[in-house]
Amino acid sequence: MVNTQRNYDAIVIGAGHNGLTNAAFLAKAGLDVLVLEKNPEIGGATISRELHEGWKYSNCSYVCSLFRPEIYQALDLGRHGLEVVPLQGSTTFMQNGDYFGSYHQGPINRREIRRHSKRDADAAVRFNADLMKWCRLIRGFLLRTPPDPASFKMRDAMEFAHLLKQFYKLSESQIYEFIRFFTMSIAEYLEMYFESDVILAHYSGGSIIGTGLGVYSPGTAYVLLHHAMGDVDGNVGSWGFARGGMGSISKAIAGALQAHGGAIRRDAEVAKINVSGGKATGVTLTNGEEVNAKIVISNLDVQRTFTKIMEEKDLPEDVVTKAKNFKIRGSSGKLNIALDGMPSFPALPKGSPLTLGHMHFTDTLERLERAYDDWKDDMWSQDPYVDIVIPTQYDPTMAPPGKHMMSVFVQYCPVEPEGGWTDEKRDAFGATVINQIADYSPDFKDLLLHAEVRTPREIELEVGLTGGNIFQGELTLDQLMFNRPFPGYAQYRGPVKGMYMCSSSTHPGGGVMGAPGANSAREILRDLGKDNTVPEDFGDD
Amino acid sequence: MSATQHLDFTQIYHHSPFHDRIEAISQVKSWSAWNGVQTARVFDTVASEYFAARSTTSVMDLTPMEKYRITGPDANEYLNHLVTRDVSKLKPGRVSYVVWCNDEGKVIDDGTIFHLREGEYRLCAAHHQLDWLLLSAEGYDVEIEEETFDIAALSVQGPTSCSVLTAAGIDGLDSLKPFGLIHANLNGFEVCVSRTGFTGDLGYELWCDPEHALAMWDAIFDVKARGLYDVRPLGLEALAMVRVEAGFILPGDDFNPADSTVRAGHDRSPFELGLGWLVNFDKPYFTGKKALLAEKQKPTARQMVKLVVEGNKLPVDSFLFDRKNGKRVGTIKAYTWSPILKANLAFAEIDTKNGVVPQEVWAEIYYSKELEWHSTWAKCSVTDKPFWNPERKSMTPPSAF
Ligand SMILES: Cc1cc2nc3c(=O)[nH]c(=O)nc-3n(C[C@H](O)[C@H](O)[C@H](O)COP(=O)(O)OP(=O)(O)OC[C@H]3O[C@@H](n4cnc5c(N)ncnc54)[C@H](O)[C@@H]3O)c2cc1C
DSSP: OOOTTSEEEEEEEOOBHHHHHHHHHHHHTTOOEEEEOSSSSSBTTSOEEEEETTEEEEOSOOOBSOSOHHHHHHTTTTTTTOOEEEOOOEEEEOTTSOEEEEOSSHHHHHHHHHHHOHHHHHHHHHHHHHHHHHHHHHHTTTTSOOOOTTOOOHHHHHHHHHHHHHHHTSOHHHHHHHHHHHHSOHHHHHHTTOOOHHHHHHHHGGGTTTOSOOTTSTTHHHHHHHHHSOEETTEETOOEEETTOTHHHHHHHHHHHHHTTOEEESSOOEEEEEEETTEEEEEEETTSOEEEEEEEEEOSOHHHHHHHSSOGGGSOHHHHHHHHHOOOOOOEEEEEEEESSOOOOTTSOTTOGGGGSEEEOOOSHHHHHHHHHHHHTTSOOSSOEEEEEOGGGTOTTSSOTTOEEEEEEEEOOOSSOTTOOOHHHHHHHHHHHHHHHHHHOTTHHHHEEEEEEEOHHHHHHHHOOGGGOTTSSOOSGGGSGGGSSSTTOTTSBOSSBTEEEOSTTSTTOSSSOOHHHHHHHHHHHHHHTOOOOSOOOOOOO | OOOOOOOOTTOOSBOOTTHHHHHHHOSSOEEEEETTEEEEEESSOHHHHHHHHHHSEEEEEOTTSEEEEEESTTHHHHHHHHBSSOOTTOOTTBEEEEEEEOTTSOEEEEEEEEEEETTEEEEEESSOOHHHHHHTTTTOOOEEEEOGGGSEEEEEESTTHHHHHHHHTOOOOTTOOTTBEEEEEETTEEEEEESOOSSSSSEEEEEEOGGGHHHHHHHHHHHHHTTSSOEEEOOHHHHHHHHHHHTOOOBTTTBBOGGGOOSTTOBOOTTTTTOGGGOOTTSSOOTTHHHHHHHHTSOOSEEEEEEEEOSSSOOTTOEEESSTTOOEEEEEEEEEEETTTTEEEEEEEEEOBTTBOOSEEEEEEEEEETTEEEEEEEEEEEESSOSOOOGGGTOSSOOOO
């Protein structure tokens, strides 16, 4: 039982996977930690729920790659029930009835690229090597606190030196290329390598997922990296399924937290962080209950944290302004679908392994850009870009035998269509997506038993992601590294003493990574003079 | 729907036009992929295949090697700009070994240029080059076409290879000099024969339309069936031995091709690879010239060398030291026991002393006997010459055996 008289060492607001990770490392260091979650279930955007009897959905996030193996190991998540199985391949279906398949076996993958362009098959070698260069660089920063470029404190100077050294290991021309990479659009970037329309479209998808940018918008090249920098067992760029859905990740972290003596309280929505004498003293719940703690950590995005659960009078003016200006427009929707059987995709040869991977239906850059145009006009894309996976081809725990669950990530969907969201509009959005799938899978509609349709409205209402932004804030250079969430606040410390941030709004950003939670815990333990329980980066070399 | 040419996804490796014969002749069915093509590691035993190459005739499927046809008014000028060596005077009917670099002067790949007929060239490469060849073609009036699977090729190597091919029905080999090529007739179809190879011995490479691939294979193996000469297929493992003896380095195995190198400083220049003799600064221009000229101003810090390793313990992945228990100065890149020289041979990368290659280094060798590990030291001496370079390799006309 939670003792409200008790003064906790730390309260974490939000049981998203980062809040849980943060709390677990604090508990491991011996702190008396309480996590407060507004929902009846933990996990935030890393959750599995049963909405149709017998079927489990990964309601928000659906594939795992970014999650740091260092955290997995340090929190012993395998023994707490987590298992991440690599998924294989990807396909873009074409309007002319053909398809481009990316096979998980090298030789056949190359032959398939050659089927579309001999030149692209060879260019893929250069592309992969170049992408790996930037991945290596960025991976080294994930489990580190970003340095504050304006500070002269010793520790920061050393961090900065580290950053420069990382940089200097690049040749001069590589440094220029890297800077260019951060500012380019994915279309421009890929056109330096590939000529085939479908291949350009296929590789672009990862660059627009979750972002309010189009394939021709500067900055999208980086988003590709954000999706390519993770790994499954050292295979950089691979993605995996968490057995039992993404909720298994949160559950395992919660298991570790509890094993270290931490507590979680569900249905406990925080109304306000209490501040007294310029210091955080605890929280007040929406039911009026007060819970005290020496420090308070927010797992909510920074806009929500600083404009919804903190009072303006408690905060420096610039923080409130920065929080209001934080770019956090949502742009994605999600369908989770229970299927009575495996849908067929007649474009693929019988028995093709390609259904085991990601599936997309957008075969040109132009169609991707058009999808974006609709979003700019506050409409959902009439011809959306979807990322479909059917995890039940691997996972026996998410649907009855022979039945399937399909996860459909949809780009783009507006924060608010003209006149605002209604249930009818939500369903019309769902129908747009379902019709698109049915164009490529004639038996799909007949197999459909239940669908959960989520627009940014549903995502915000349930998970509390402002605007439904899946990354808790746009991943553009002005909001990355030492600019995340804002300059001067990139080291997880809030503007009020004893208040910290641990969410995806902080470095290294969104995705099921655990890194923001872990990095934040490291800073907190340092401030408290406690032994560090947060692991160091394994290092690629 | 449409007439999609689906890949057979159950066949992971591509099959060469010789596949049926190779599959049939393989006794141990040990496969691996070479450029995505199913290739035999071993057919029978490594020893019997090795000695076929060194004492009779060995046959290897060369089809997986990347091949590009380069034609057009600027073909020669283009190639001369591409590679570091001067190929402006390469005559029709001649072949040249070359490397090519990126703008930083780092080696992308090595290969051979065949001047097949006036103005018609073939470039053979170890790795996929179409992307680079097309990027380099900017401003040249050339046509570049990948023809890897449009040509079936066999490498026929060994002291009796001339006799075998002559017995198979190919005329004109007597006067064919090393690095020369002829267009011959074999049982009614055309075969291009070049006196080239990867074994450092007498040998030929045969190139034909895939349509005639099996007939070409059969004509050669028929010589054995007729009881005239022994002919055996050569697998990748025996090839790995003979190529080290011959002193040929392999991009991707012994050094990182520049276009797929991720870590800065992990690619290599021709000088670092001991291939400085392929760089011709007298040419007005070639890709990487500026960088290589600049590199030449400073002593080369490390270099690929050939080592003879004393004793009979293989220097598997060994570190190299300036003396026993001394300072680490390098690493082994490739190695083999040489049955014909009864010596351990290796390629290694070692630090120079101000550009001067030390002539002697020590390898720390770990080896196991019945699962117990031991370590020992072996002295290694640097040598400039190919380890194996018999007279018969270059004699014209070649001897019968
Ligand atoms: C549709 C969708 C698909 C995605 N797909 C992927 C994917 O496939 N792979 C991937 O790696 N990433 C994906 N992401 C991104 C990833 O899921 C998120 O970036 C990540 O889960 C965020 O974790 P977090 O812990 O930082 O925050 P959250 O998960 O947002 O956690 C915040 C928590 O705080 C709680 N909360 C909010 N307000 C209060 C309050 N006042 N009091 C108490 N609790 C409160 C919320 O309920 C929630 O549990 C996706 C996201 C979405 C939305």
